[in-house]
Amino acid sequence: MVAYRILITNKIPDIAAKLLRDKGYNVLIPEDERSVGREQLEREITQIDGLIPLLSDPIDRPLLEKAKRLKVIANYAVGYNNIDIEYARQKGIIVTNTPDILTNATADLAFALLLSTAKRIVEADRFVREGKFTGWGPLLMLGADVTGKTLGIIGAGRIGQAVGRRAAGFEMNVLYTSRSPKADFEEAAKAKYVDLNTLLAKSDFISIHCPLTAETRHLINRQNISKIKRGAYLINTARGPVIEETALIEALKNGHLAGAGLDVYEFEPRITADLLTMDNVILLPHIGSATYDTRSKMAELAAKNIISVLETGKALTPVN
Ligand code: NAP
Numbered sequence: 001m002v003a004y005r006i007l008i009t010n011k012i013p014d015i016a017a018k019l020l021r022d023k024g025y026n027v028l029i030p031e032d033e034r035s036v037g038r039e040q041l042e043r044e045i046t047q048i049d050g051l052i053p054l055l056s057d058p059i060d061r062p063l064l065e066k067a068k069r070l071k072v073i074a075n076y077a078v079g080y081n082n083i084d085i086e087y088a089r090q091k092g093i094i095v096t097n098t099p100d101i102l103t104n105a106t107a108d109l110a111f112a113l114l115l116s117t118a119k120r121i122v123e124a125d126r127f128v129r130e131g132k133f134t135g136w137g138p139l140l141m142l143g144a145d146v147t148g149k150t151l152g153i154i155g156a157g158r159i160g161q162a163v164g165r166r167a168a169g170f171e172m173n174v175l176y177t178s179r180s181p182k183a184d185f186e187e188a189a190k191a192k193y194v195d196l197n198t199l200l201a202k203s204d205f206i207s208i209h210c211p212l213t214a215e216t217r218h219l220i221n222r223q224n225i226s227k228i229k230r231g232a233y234l235i236n237t238a239r240g241p242v243i244e245e246t247a248l249i250e251a252l253k254n255g256h257l258a259g260a261g262l263d264v265y266e267f268e269p270r271i272t273a274d275l276l277t278m279d280n281v282i283l284l285p286h287i288g289s290a291t292y293d294t295r296s297k298m299a300e301l302a303a304k305n306i307i308s309v310l311e312t313g314k315a316l317t318p319v320n
């Protein structure tokens, strides 16, 4: 029997290649941190049985049309908006993601952004490094309280709910909007299910946790930003295009929004230049799941999904 051929488009924790090689599979993985790139992906897609792409690799229809024996795509991410799921399904290719294991790491980051925007942590650090700290000041670097304030969660799934539970520990009032209400979450975080307009109008902090879909693209557009309470903070650790970035920048400039904490960008990895000049914005390089343990678990799960599909025809965590 010919060994299965698996392509991992980037260097990821070693456990993935190890598990696959232990099965006798032929594993292709770059030696350094450069991606294999579209050209090689287009060449390889014709001969591989399994693929582990990153969220930054578009696995679109033109690419998938070239696949001849591909049976499983194990995305190295929980979000899978980079993959044409419907076309993969039509071709009988199983797509998997990495749910649950990255929930806490990502929720920690969202809450870190919330606290950091409120307390101006990054700006204050820059201030000290620039030698500007001359002593305690009654009016120095004043920010916003968190305790007792209202957090609005858009998309109360795994990560959104984990952020809500953290907020409950900070005695925040938690509002959320999702496609359906979540009884367990309401109990755990004393959270209240509201419509989007109510959430926008009542929240002091808004944190986005829905997936990027046709429905959520530009959900936070100019019109909806105008419905946000004046002086609120916006946190985004979901996907950049959920926010219309030009409208966000406008609202930050005119003071309608007090600040923003962003881990993701509309035109990622390009950052709209205006954002780089704003002190009330914290900009992170898409590091929600970036902990040693979590990234290692993601690599393990992606490899186990590949093995499970190739050996049994069934995935551990399928999305289609
Ligand atoms: P999840 O459990 O599927 O949660 C997503 C939630 O969004 C679901 O509760 C869903 O509601 C809700 N939703 C879907 N469409 C909506 C809409 N139109 N309006 C409002 N809510 C909507 O996914 P997760 O594991 O929490 O991950 C969420 C997203 O976070 C991922 O898709 C990914 O893009 C992003 N992410 C980013 C990082 C990072 O590094 N920054 C790390 C991990 C994940 P229902 O439950 O009611 O259907």
Ligand code: GLV
Residues within 6 Å of the ligand: 055, 076, 077, 078, 079, 080, 102, 288, 289
């Ligand atoms: C990261 O953004 C993920 O979707 O896992």
Ligand code: GLV
Residues within 6 Å of the ligand: none
């Ligand atoms: C601040 O350092 C205080 O003691 O209030």
